[in-house]
Amino acid sequence: MAIPSFVDRVRLHVAAGRGGNGTASVHREKFKPLGGPDGGNGGDGGSIILRVDPNLSTLVDYHRQSQRRARNGQPGEGDNRNGARGEDIVLAVPDGTLVTDADTGEQLADLTGAGAELVVARGGRGGLGNAALASASRKAPGFALLGEPGEERTVTLELKVVADVGLVGFPSAGKSSLVAALSRARPKIADYPFTTLVPNLGVVVAGDLTYTVADVPGLIEGASEGRGLGHDFLRHVERCAALVHVVDTATYEPGRDPVGDLKIIENELARHGGLEDRPRLVALNKVDVPDGRDIADIVAADVEQFGWPVFEISTKTGEGLTELSHAMAEVVRRRRAATPAPEPARIVLRPAPAAGEEFAIKRQGDGEGGHLWRVRGDKPERWVRQTDFGNPEAVGYLADRLNRLGVEDKLLELGAAAGDAVAIGGDPRTGDGAVVFDFRPQVDIGAEILSRRGEDDRLVEDRPAVARRRELDREYHRRKADGTWRTDVGEDARDDDQQPRRDPTDD
Structure with a gap:
């Protein structure tokens, strides 16, 4: 099956790189075998960025290759050497690309304007080495933190052509010919229906104003419900400042007339929705044909009843094209004057509010031998992902962090008992992939703690x-x-x- 050259809607799966692991290392040299921790941090994983390239007009590259993956960050090394950062992947998209989350339907961004970009998948952060984890109370950590996984998601990219004027009408009404006559664009033109299979853009200069014209592939009755080709391209007129009805006055198809064609196309535009406020112009095309001029003269009065300016034109001889191009320019000029100028892009930092709980605990039923408590929150889940559970000291460090955050006190407040299951992380909907602990609250006697958090002296046996x-x-x-x-x-x-x-x- 041949791959089309024009694609305006694709599903793209993106996966950012994983952060590199930190390393646990001890500095050693002659006469100084234990010189302190010197493990470096892991590098951040590469991100995936969408960026507008005004030279592109199709999403075909992502139709051919619908999965993109960034590189992982490198692990840290001894002698305080940090791992290399994973390289970002920048994906070029056409101007007017709408980005939507394929799973939730949430609109992530509407990329318009050269250079506009979106970080669609952010790389995971690298783990800290033991040199960064050293403190006054923990002078030589024997563990390091793991790198975090990068974001992974499936998005829908939908192209909506950015043009000032959109040409709509039945197949073979002369829309492509009009674009070619007004601009330097050279779309394919033939004398059979549905010659145009992709939107064509042309740049028109009228006086001191330059604007763009888009030729939308032919609409037919029922296009808004999926008939013909027009239903795939109705979205391309949503950004247009004005619409021009190109009406064929010399059609050879029985049962068609200019007024009927106008009503059918307007009905399809109304059913698509969102175009009611666009100014309209009507171009009665093919008046170079004798019958076409006669029909145009007959229906001109009826067409004017719609309240739109009417122009009799011929894309073959050039008759009426100057008047039409200047009329379109005037509409575009008024539209641009009424539209406020876009503010310059600027970086806005919005720190998270300091107030409020950093985690939430919910009882979800009974687990094995007790109740099941599920802990949700960015910090607890991130800390669990960073922990090497094969290292007891790292597990004790995780227990310290959770206790300082108040997780243990909150569990006791809610009625959790020793032996209850505590799940942290996992899929928000199903809970799959969560890390499950047995709740062992810290035991105090007077003012002294029996053991370090994360350890239990009752389980330690002498040789x-x-x-x-x-x-x-x-x-x-x-x-x-x-x-x-x-x-x-x-x-x-x-x-x-x-x-x-x-x-x-x-x-």
């Missing part, structure tokens, strides 16, 4: 050799205290300074 040594030490001190040590072991017993070394963990 057998350590247990035997501690038992011998206790027996030595007990017998020395009651004076039976030297009598049992004799005069060759070891002196006090030879007593077994005490384990500092006994204090």
Whole structure:
């Protein structure tokens, strides 16, 4: 199947690059084996950017290749070397491209004007290395943060031609011929219906004004419901400042007349919607044909009853084209004068409000052995994505961060008990992909914490050799205290300074 040269609607899947992982490294050199953490940060993943290129007029490139993926960021390295950032991908789109989220239907951007751009998928942030995680209380972290995944989504790109005047009418009414006669555009012209399969743009100069004219492929009755080709291109007249009805006064098809053609096309435009405020002009074309001039003279009075200016023209001989082009220029001039000048583009920073909860907790039923609590929020979900769950110290660091944020206190306030399941992250609708923890609240005795957060001393067992040594030490001190040590072991017993070394963990 041949690929068309003009495409004005495509679905595009974009995936930004993943951020590189941070690294855990310790600086080592001669006479300085432990010189402190020096693990570098991972690089950010590449983003995917849509940018308007005024030289483009079709979306065919994305019809051929409908998936685009940016590069991942590189991981950090030792000696405080950060990973390289993933390269951004800039996708050129025509002026007038409407970007919509294919899953939600949300309009993301209307890209008009040369250089307008949209970051449609943002790259993931790189993870911090252990050098960046070091602090006064954590001088040598043995872990680093993972890079975050980049955004991934499917968007719909829809092209709406940006033109000042749109030419509408039945097939073979002479719209392409009119564009060719008024401008330097050279569209395909033939004497059979639906010769024009794509919108044609032409630049017209009338006096001191320059404007653009778009030839919309032929409309027929029922075009707004999908008949013919016109339903695919009605969107291209939505941006036009004025519409010109090109009416064929010398048609050979039975049952057609200029007034009837006008009513049918107006009905299709009304059913499409959004074009009621556009000024109209009527061009009675092909008056160079004897029958065409006679019909134009007959129906001119009836057409004028619509309240629109009427021009008798011939694209073949050039009759009436000067008057029509200046009339279109006047309409465009008034439209531009009534439209406020666009403000220059500027960057607006809108920081998130400081007030309000940074996370939300909701009970969603019973899990295994207890209730299930789901934690939602940008920070908790991002922290979970950054955590290497194969590293106990990294898990303890995550527990510290969640506690400082207030997640543990909120769970206790809502009635969560030890052993309940706590899910963080995952798909917002189904919950798939969430990380599930068993809730183990911190145990306090008086003012002292029994263990570091993320650890539980009750689960730590001593090695057998350590247990035997501690038992011998206790027996030595007990017998020395009651004076039976030297009598049992004799005069060759070891002196006090030879007593077994005490384990500092006994204090």
